[in-house]
Amino acid sequence: MGEEVVRCTRCILPSAYPDVDYDENGVCRVCREFDMKMSKIDWEARERKLEKILRRYRGRGTKYDVLVPFSGGKDSTYTLWLMKNKYGMRCLAFNFDNGFLDENALVFVKKAAARLGVDLVTYSPDKELIYKAYKRALETTGEFCAACVVLIPTAIFRAADGHNIRLIVAGFSDILEAPPPETSYMDRIRFKDIMKPVFDLRELRWDYLFPSWKRMFGVKQINLPNYIPWELPKIYETLNRELDFGKTVADVRYDCLGTPHSSFLYRMRTGFGKYEYLYANMVRAGVISREEALRIVGEREPREAPEGFDSFLRSIGCDRSVLQGIDEKSLFNFRSRNRRLRDMVVKVRGMLP
Numbered sequence: 001m002g003e004e005v006v007r008c009t010r011c012i013l014p015s016a017y018p019d020v021d022y023d024e025n026g027v028c029r030v031c032r033e034f035d036m037k038m039s040k041i042d043w044e045a046r047e048r049k050l051e052k053i054l055r056r057y058r059g060r061g062t063k064y065d066v067l068v069p070f071s072g073g074k075d076s077t078y079t080l081w082l083m084k085n086k087y088g089m090r091c092l093a094f095n096f097d098n099g100f101l102d103e104n105a106l107v108f109v110k111k112a113a114a115r116l117g118v119d120l121v122t123y124s125p126d127k128e129l130i131y132k133a134y135k136r137a138l139e140t141t142g143e144f145c146a147a148c149v150v151l152i153p154t155a156i157f158r159a160a161d162g163h164n165i166r167l168i169v170a171g172f173s174d175i176l177e178a179p180p181p182e183t184s185y186m187d188r189i190r191f192k193d194i195m196k197p198v199f200d201l202r203e204l205r206w207d208y209l210f211p212s213w214k215r216m217f218g219v220k221q222i223n224l225p226n227y228i229p230w231e232l233p234k235i236y237e238t239l240n241r242e243l244d245f246g247k248t249v250a251d252v253r254y255d256c257l258g259t260p261h262s263s264f265l266y267r268m269r270t271g272f273g274k275y276e277y278l279y280a281n282m283v284r285a286g287v288i289s290r291e292e293a294l295r296i297v298g299e300r301e302p303r304e305a306p307e308g309f310d311s312f313l314r315s316i317g318c319d320r321s322v323l324q325g326i327d328e329k330s331l332f333n334f335r336s337r338n339r340r341l342r343d344m345v346v347k348v349r350g351m352l353p
């Protein structure tokens with residue numbers, strides 16, 4: 001890390017982060033908003049609400065009560081473990097292979113599902129279609145992940161619907177993982193607009209655009225970390241004891257082999273790194289120390305194109321010319337767009353499935 005980077009004195013957010021501003025103690029806006037939000041949360045009430053939701057679905061499905069998206073990462077593994085062993089739900093685990101899934105992750109997914117006594121389905125869509133969507137997303141938005149952001153939730157909904165499951169419980173933690181919406185917001189409407197010029201929309205319908213919004217409304221989706229405190233040390237301890245997970249808090253990484261490339265592209269586009277905000281979130285939530293976060297970020301944050309970057313670009317039909325003007329690209333052009341206007345659009349679209 002260069003000396004010149006100004007960072008929040010509490011988490012590690014750098015000054016390139018959107019609207020970051022620091023107070024007189026050097027504490028950033030995101031930390032201050034976090035404290036406000038957390039002071040209002042009544043975890044006991046939330047867990048009661050969770051139990052009420054689960055009661056409504058338990059024993060109701062044909063064979064399964066709940067579908068759990070299962071990547072093999074700590075959050076989804078812990079979610080599956082809790083659903084099965086603590087909450088007594090009949091689970092179907094759903095794994096999605098975007099074409100860049102780490103083989104070891106898939107081995108763990110199969111082993112863990114078997115040990116938990118849970119049925120597993122995996123879905124790997126046609127590579128040609130996905131790669132074409134990655135290429136188009138990268139060219140227009142500066143990041144190829146946009147394709148997965150739309151494809152994965154649709155695939156999850158369709159899998160639930162197809163198995164007559166009305167509840168999806170995922171392990172996504174807004175507090176720990178959500179990227180800044182300023183840089184990474186994507187929804188179906190925007191996605192359709194982006195893809196329209198290069199796809200026949202019929203090609204996209206099955207994988208990306210769920211056929212019926214009415215049917216989507218019939219499936220409830222919740223994220224477990226919004227209902228119970230998500231304590232990473234306890235999560236790792238449980239998973240290592242019960243499922244030989246074999247990782248620690250410091251090992252946090254993504255199971256997608258595209259991540260080093262997407263992190264590099266992200267930094268080029270936004271001026272700060274994926275790992276910087278990810279570890280800032282963890283420091284803020286008290287999971288690791290500020291010093292450790294800085295050390296990890298210093299080691300892992302890609303300053304230069306990662307190994308295999310050119311062949312990665314080639315695999316999705318691009319080359320380095322796609323980097324030209326990348327810092328001008330984004331979904332809502334977060335550098336210049338009015339923040340309140342963007343927030344409003346995001347809110348309205350958020351009400352859609």
Ligand SMILES: [Zn+2]
Binds near residue numbers: 012013
């Ligand atoms: Zn901060």
